[in-house]
Amino acid sequence: MRVAIFGATGPTGQFAVKEALEKGYYVTALVRSPEKLTKKDDKLQVEKVNIFKPEELEPHLKECDAVISCLGTPRQGFLGWSKVSFYTDTMKSIVSAMRKSNTKRLVCLTSIGTEKAPGNPWVVEWIFRPLLIGNILSNMAEMEHYLVDHCSDLSYTVVRPAGLEDGPSSGKDIQTEENQYVTGASIAMPRADVGKFVIDCVEKESWLQKIVAIGLLP
Ligand SMILES: NC(=O)c1ccc[n+]([C@@H]2O[C@H](COP(=O)([O-])OP(=O)(O)OC[C@H]3O[C@@H](n4cnc5c(N)ncnc54)[C@H](OP(=O)(O)O)[C@@H]3O)[C@@H](O)[C@H]2O)c1
Numbered sequence: 001m002r003v004a005i006f007g008a009t010g011p012t013g014q015f016a017v018k019e020a021l022e023k024g025y026y027v028t029a030l031v032r033s034p035e036k037l038t039k040k041d042d043k044l045q046v047e048k049v050n051i052f053k054p055e056e057l058e059p060h061l062k063e064c065d066a067v068i069s070c071l072g073t074p075r076q077g078f079l080g081w082s083k084v085s086f087y088t089d090t091m092k093s094i095v096s097a098m099r100k101s102n103t104k105r106l107v108c109l110t111s112i113g114t115e116k117a118p119g120n121p122w123v124v125e126w127i128f129r130p131l132l133i134g135n136i137l138s139n140m141a142e143m144e145h146y147l148v149d150h151c152s153d154l155s156y157t158v159v160r161p162a163g164l165e166d167g168p169s170s171g172k173d174i175q176t177e178e179n180q181y182v183t184g185a186s187i188a189m190p191r192a193d194v195g196k197f198v199i200d201c202v203e204k205e206s207w208l209q210k211i212v213a214i215g216l217l218p
Helices: 011-022 054-061 086-101 122-150 191-201
Strands: 002-006 026-031 044-048 066-069 105-109 155-161 163-165 175-177 188-190 210-215
Touching: 002 011, 011 026, 011 191, 026 054, 054 086, 066 086, 086 105, 086 122, 105 122, 105 191, 122 155, 155 191, 163 191, 188 191, 191 210
Parallel strands: 002 026, 002 066, 026 044, 066 105, 105 155, 155 210, 163 188
Antiparallel strands: 175 210
């Protein structure tokens, strides 16, 4: 199994790379700053690409059985009001390259609470959405709709993690729910657990063409 990982230099992406290598997968990390990926492994190939240029991605995806995206963009604009198109722009580029290279499996990250829903954690509805990252959540939701409405030819799984924190894996069972959030879960979870979940997802049939929230019970 060879997987391509976007966002491999990010804090969650680095855990995904580690998990994939530990599973014995070959990994192609497609990044804009190769110097940031300090991990060395015979099974790890690092390639510098422009994520917005599908023609640069396609040759690398040809060799891959699955594509994983841990891409993310920092908080942008006053009160999260400026327009964000990072998630849709990057996903459209990835999907275009996947189609040209005939790669079908995709696992990517958004977040809990991408859209308003009864029972969403209060901190998402009263703090994050109106004051901090409303623009990011809404572009994540657009990306989810793009995959559902326009990418039925792909075996995608969208993973919606709770808030991310650094540190080691919790060692707990990761809870899942096809919902905007996992009922009763803590508001945050380690990136290490998320990296493991996305890699474990690659070969799981149960989450094909699904959007799944993940979290940990307190
Ligand atoms: N923070 C939270 O509490 C939270 C909660 C739920 C979900 N999420 C989502 O989970 C995902 C992972 O989060 P994270 O904190 O681990 O990572 P992150 O810091 O959001 O993602 C950074 C990754 O994206 C890459 N990237 C950003 N802009 C790029 C560009 N223009 N071209 C190429 N690569 C680009 C970065 O590359 P460089 O290293 O080169 O900058 C890095 O590898 C994100 O989508 C995030 O929004 C976050």
